[in-house]
Amino acid sequence: MVNIDKSVEPVLEWQNISLSIMVQTAEAQAERRLLHHVSGKVSPGEILCLLGPSGSGKSTLLTALNRLQRLSEGEIRFQGQPVEMYPVTELRRRVAYVAQRPAFFPGTVEENLGFGARLWGMTINPPLWLEKVHLDRSLLSQPADTLSGGQQQRLSLARSLAVKPDVLLLDEPTSALDIHGARELEEIVLTVVAQENIAVLWVTHDPEQARRVSHQVLLLTEGRISACLPTEVFFSDEAPAVVRTFLEIKGDGP
Amino acid sequence: MSLLTLSFSLSFIGIALFLSYREQLALEKDMLVGTVRAIIQLFIIGYILQYVFDLRSLPGLLSILTVMVVVAVQNASKRATALPRSQSILYIAGALILSEVLTLGLLLGLGIVPAEPRFIIPFSGMIIGNSMIAAGLTVSRLQAELLNQKPLVLTALTLGATSRQAASRAIKAAVKAGMSPTIDGMKTVGLVQLPGMMTGQIIAGANPVEAVKYQLLIQLVLTAATAIASMAVGLWSYRPFFTADHQLSPCYPNKT
Numbered sequence: 001m002v003n004i005d006k007s008v009e010p011v012l013e014w015q016n017i018s019l020s021i022m023v024q025t026a027e028a029q030a031e032r033r034l035l036h037h038v039s040g041k042v043s044p045g046e047i048l049c050l051l052g053p054s055g056s057g058k059s060t061l062l063t064a065l066n067r068l069q070r071l072s073e074g075e076i077r078f079q080g081q082p083v084e085m086y087p088v089t090e091l092r093r094r095v096a097y098v099a100q101r102p103a104f105f106p107g108t109v110e111e112n113l114g115f116g117a118r119l120w121g122m123t124i125n126p127p128l129w130l131e132k133v134h135l136d137r138s139l140l141s142q143p144a145d146t147l148s149g150g151q152q153q154r155l156s157l158a159r160s161l162a163v164k165p166d167v168l169l170l171d172e173p174t175s176a177l178d179i180h181g182a183r184e185l186e187e188i189v190l191t192v193v194a195q196e197n198i199a200v201l202w203v204t205h206d207p208e209q210a211r212r213v214s215h216q217v218l219l220l221t222e223g224r225i226s227a228c229l230p231t232e233v234f235f236s237d238e239a240p241a242v243v244r245t246f247l248e249i250k251g252d253g254p
Numbered sequence: 255m256s257l258l259t260l261s262f263s264l265s266f267i268g269i270a271l272f273l274s275y276r277e278q279l280a281l282e283k284d285m286l287v288g289t290v291r292a293i294i295q296l297f298i299i300g301y302i303l304q305y306v307f308d309l310r311s312l313p314g315l316l317s318i319l320t321v322m323v324v325v326a327v328q329n330a331s332k333r334a335t336a337l338p339r340s341q342s343i344l345y346i347a348g349a350l351i352l353s354e355v356l357t358l359g360l361l362l363g364l365g366i367v368p369a370e371p372r373f374i375i376p377f378s379g380m381i382i383g384n385s386m387i388a389a390g391l392t393v394s395r396l397q398a399e400l401l402n403q404k405p406l407v408l409t410a411l412t413l414g415a416t417s418r419q420a421a422s423r424a425i426k427a428a429v430k431a432g433m434s435p436t437i438d439g440m441k442t443v444g445l446v447q448l449p450g451m452m453t454g455q456i457i458a459g460a461n462p463v464e465a466v467k468y469q470l471l472i473q474l475v476l477t478a479a480t481a482i483a484s485m486a487v488g489l490w491s492y493r494p495f496f497t498a499d500h501q502l503s504p505c506y507p508n509k510t
Contacts, residue, residue: 022504068411068501088499093414103405105423116413163413 009080010041011199012065012095012167017074019057019064034060036224037074042167042199042216047189049210049231050203051246052220058203059100061220062169065201066095079166093120096165100172102156104144109135109155112144116163124162133158133188150181154188161192168193170202174209186213207250211235219243264289306371315371319378323350326386333394334491336507341494346389349486353385353479354378361475377475380451384436384476385483392432392487399424400495401507408502417496425488432484436477443473 019035035057042048050058063069065076067088076083083091104112110126117124127137133154147155153173160168174182190213193200204210210217217234219227226242234243267289274281306314327347334342358378367373400407403424410420443449451472455465495506
């Protein structure tokens with residue numbers, strides 16, 4: 001585990017954010033709160049893992065942070081400025097969200113890799129990006145949808161990295177991978193974070209993965225923060241009861 | 255043609271009724287209703303047209319065009335199931351009026367057809383009718399594409415695309431779908447079938463080559479009209495599906 005210099009300014013900071021959506025039921029429209037007054041921050045080079053049961057708001061928090069969803073309350077600051085100060089497209093380039101299930105445009109690996117870069121008029125070196133995510137350069141001319149699940153996940157990561165983000169929002173990137181594929185992706189992300197000094201928010205359902213990759217762990221329960229602790233404290237005996245209960249339930253699982 | 259000879263044509267319906275009865279298709283009632291409606295509607299519009307042609311009045315002409323647009327908008331906007339009603343009417347009416355004004359304006363402005371109700375009304379009918387079909391096809395295809403492509407639209411947005419960029423593949427497919435009947439029709443015209451207008455002119459005694467000239471004119475005008483209507487509907491009607499912040503809006507097409 002790399003130690004983070006505590007004096008570094010957070011690159012992304014969110015204070016007291018809440019998010020509700022309208023749900024259409026048989027009788028009427030109802031409001032459902034997905035996030036309740038959630039706060040946190042992440043600094044360059046730091047990996048913050050989001051843990052919590054399904055439906056606890058982990059993915060919602062990620063998509064709220066780059067304004068794919070509208071907040072009901074609260075403030076998000078990117079590099080010290082409220083996110084509303086940035087053009088929303090620019091914000092999404094710099095705070096890049098990588099979806100749980102990657103989607104590719106009809107076309108080759110190379111075309112898909114360069115999609116974001118083309119939007120921004122950036123020129124990229126495709127073989128270099130494939131190398132960074134452990135993909136062979138011979139794949140460049142292949143249709144993207146012929147890649148295996150693990151290869152697709154890594155291509156999706158490379159596509160987001162290619163637009164030079166400052167923050168990476170990873171939504172369960174290894175949920176569809178076997179243990180071998182998961183470890184390889186972890187290694188890739190750790191290397192990129194160290195090289196490019198990117199901040200990462202990493203949603204995972206696997207506490208062991210959080211223990212391996214993160215500096216901080218944020219535990220969400222029903223849209224509220226139950227705990228936010230340095231990783232070594234989170235997995236120690238000093239952790240609060242709510243954390244130990246969560247880990248015990250997880251430990252009993254498959 | 256005298257009314258008496260025309261009435262003999264009812265014997266054709268007699269053949270259809272007989273076949274339907276014998277094969278127990280139970281279509282007799284619909285056929286009779288359809289026949290009576292066709293007779294009444296066509297005669298009414300015939301007399302109205304004759305009246306307007308004789309009158310040469312601008313308000314009369316404009317009210318006929320207005321009725322055409324209103325009925326066409328009503329019909330095409332039924333296809334916009336996901337859009338808020340007021341917006342679908344606004345966009346489709348805008349597209350039909352734009353298409354009618356541009357193409358008819360060019361026809362009259364260049365002196366291709368004389369500015370008389372006798373020419374303006376049939377041309378407008380074809381322009382508005384074809385634009386209506388194009389607009390309806392475009393909007394329904396746009397909704398279907400946005401639904402199918404939702405993961406790709408989201409991917410594009412997360413990489414920093416604007417709503418327009420994220421929807422561009424869906425818009426293109428929708429505009430193509432709107433225009434394809436006209437373009438396909440152009441490729442096969444004269445080979446598969448003789449267009450109704452041309453046939454009518456020939457039967458009414460026109461020189462076939464003269465009839466072809468008008469048909470060609472119509473075909474080219476309709477290509478422009480459907481292109482204008484499809485593109486206008488495509489480029490306007492994706493907007494309500496996104497917010498100003500380039501997020502998906504609540505009316506974005508969803509599986510139900």
